[in-house]
Amino acid sequence: MPTLTIEGREVTVPEGTSVLEAARRLGIEIPTFCHHPALSVAGNCRMCLVEVEKQPRLQASCALPAAEGMVVRVSSEKAVAARRAAIEFMLANHPLDCPICDKAGECLLQDNAMEHGLLRSRFRLAKTRKPKAVDAGPHVILDAERCIMCGRCVRFLDEVTKTRELGIFGRGNREEIGVPPGERLDNPYSGNVADLCPVGALTLKEFRFQSRVWFLAKTDSVCPSCARGCNVSIETNTSPINKTGNRRVYRLTPRFNERVNGHWMCDEGRFGFRFVDENRVPSPAVREGGTPVPVSWDEAFAALKGMLGSADPRRVAVMLSRGSTLEDLFLAREFASACLKGARVTAGAPSDRPPVGDGFLVEPDKWPNTAGARALGLDCSEEGWGKAVDAAKRGGVEVLVIVGHDLFPVLGSGEAESVLRRAGRIVVLARNVSATTARADLLLPVAAFAERDGTYVNGLGRVQRLRRAVPPLGSALPEWLVWKEMTGRFGFPWLARSEAEVFAAMAREVPALEGLTWDGIGSEGVPVRGPAGRKP
């Protein structure tokens, strides 16, 4: 545990800590481009140079292990001049095309140039030309002129994904990042290189020219793409101007959580949010004479009450989804047990995506809340699901309530067709229009993950919070409110006014959640009690 002095202040750090990290502990931010806590040390940007007593040369603080008695000066004249010089060198051949660069506003080169640079260029020669707008892969575009050769992307692909699609080619000022001939930057985590890139050299096709980053609001949430529950920021622009396209959610970016996803997220999760703004079910609808007719929520609730109230509960099947939050599933469970005694309730529907994981972040379980459904005691078995499907196919289901699922990709067309044809009345709670919603007798629009608060329990047994980034589109409601209203209409009013209050109720009743509080979950989540999850 060496003790060293940085800017006149002493700090004791574990053996092997770099001076850069030791300074961070003191709240002293030494600027850098190439350093990244999850990647090996490259020490090549030369931005983090500091003066160390008794050493004639300036030292790269990212690569310098803290040593006992070391005296480090970050803001000495020599160190400040070296950083100013590093910025001048970086900007010399940089295109300075910030107005059309997607990185503008979150660019380390902009930030560091403002804070440490000359603000006046002495470079008056023609800038070096390099390849621009290179189609590097399905998601990533490379602009070699903007690149400052920090190599973070190359190290990520060498060390984290080990797919090695990017290399450093050429030498000296002709050196550039590139994809080897015949290769593509195509792996399930390729989007992370754009987050890692400190400048606009690597940008994402899905985000290019869509919105200035300073018009984006960030909301802490959880990716719903699989049981990993990667922590994300939902980045939204709800203003009618300053953007391209009529969207609200512009991107998901990974949010650091050491215990879940580190700094990364997969491309499937990153780019899989378009359903939030596209193809949504606009309002409740009731089928009249073969055509869906928009109705108010009050009329919709009345219709649902009518269908369920007149049916034999044993001939009612409810197909819940492990894509729903704990709050949704808890109130659905409460509704079914109080008002539909004997109904067939299953949360065992398989995903319409293949159950394949990669041993890194992508889990084979494509549902974000399987562990939550289990903790609530819901039947998540394939048998339970199969029995519900069979019952419907046999004509044994008078009212079929489908939450979230499109049966066609899940069951295949033939099977889905026979289920929907033989079921009596079909109630669908759905975000997006699908072949299944087209068959609904009663269609209820529900909120997407980005439109509501709530909790998921991920495959590691960690309960994590989603937060509302945008209001529900159209007249969609979060599912739990639908169940709350129905429970009330059946004579068992629920008083909870928010997801937080539902959670508090669950924490009293559900052993796995015992003692947990809504606020205590925080932005990084907490482990649930007992065996609901599996060990990481």
Added chain:
Amino acid sequence: MAELLITRHWGEPGSHTLAAYLAHGGYQALRKALSMTPEAVTEEVKKSVLRGRGGARFPTGLKWTFVPRDSGKPVYLVVNADEGEPGTFKDRHVMERSPHMILEGMAIAAHAIRAREAFFYIRGEYALPAERVGRAIEEAERAGYLGASVFGSPFGLKTTLVRGAGAYICGEETGLLSSVEGGKGHPKLKPPFPAVSGLYGCPTIVNNVETLACLPHIMTLGGEAFAALGCPRNGGLSLFCVSGHVNNPGVFELPLGTRLREIIAGPAGGVRGGRRLKAVLPGGSSTAALTADETDVSMDCESLAALGTMLGSAAIMVMDETACMVRAARVLADFYAHESCGQCTPCREGTDWIARLLRSIEGGRGRPEDLDLILDLCDNMSGKTVCVLADGAAVPVSSIVRKFRGEFLEHLEGRCSAGRFPGAAEAAAGDFAAAGGGR
């Protein structure tokens, strides 16, 4: 000339063969070294005050002692035969004429550092040296001087010949190691130094060809006798490469401490055509230029450091009064811009920026403030990068700009007293070559 060690038999035909080497007592120094402990060999080398002949002039024996004992990892010896410093062409001759002397020295060094495997890294352009060294390794292995068991002893040394692919930076010892490992020739961060963590993360000593060729002589003569051949703190003889405007350019084996002016006037035959001396780069292209007035200096590390320059690889590049120092600076700058590995920001951008400024000055398109800008950029590069290529690029340019500023001012006005002001076509051709010709 009094005594010659490395070059003594270079005049004899077939000096590169094992037979010729054995006829002159070859491999007996190795036999002697193997009868000593590694520590005793290292001690003898320390006494010889042998300093690395690649250019850094670090004491060889001391470098060996940095190898940790009992690291649990193999120790590697790497022969640096990537001789790339402009003006330096001595290792090539040692490899062509006395390859067995290097191999004998290599085995002595391997014994001293307890290495059982060596890598002989030769620059790609060196075809004949690679052929001769390759054949010498085969001969020596067949004769039992290298290979599984040397002289039938438990000591063995496996040697692998590696050919470079044409990058100056691969002569920098960690760039060389990256290249041997199959990577791009990017120098590595130090510490850890190669002696602790080098090739494949194992303790590694990198020694220059000439350094190793000195070892058999140190074992034969004894360390103190070898040291006495040179001057204080600079042991032995050194191979001086003299090139440029002299009547008799070549490789000369001379005591360290010989005066620069005497080398030029003596073995090098004086400045060609009786012209006046203008400038000398005393230790390769990465060393500060000396003016004619500064050449009465002893060729040793300390005396040259006192003049703000270095002994380097002892490559003496001589320029007479017809040399245009603007062009000299530009040629050097172009070299470093071409050879910068590109890893570190200041070197990648600085070498190219300086070269382009010098090209525009040479062609009469410069601005007066460019001179101070060049000096400032040199300053901003020096000492701020992973390896010392940036320093090597900055030093000759800044020394020439400072010492020959008048010639730069002439070019700014469209004149050249050396008569070397390029015509428009020549300047354009120079730009073309620099922009892509050597790519």
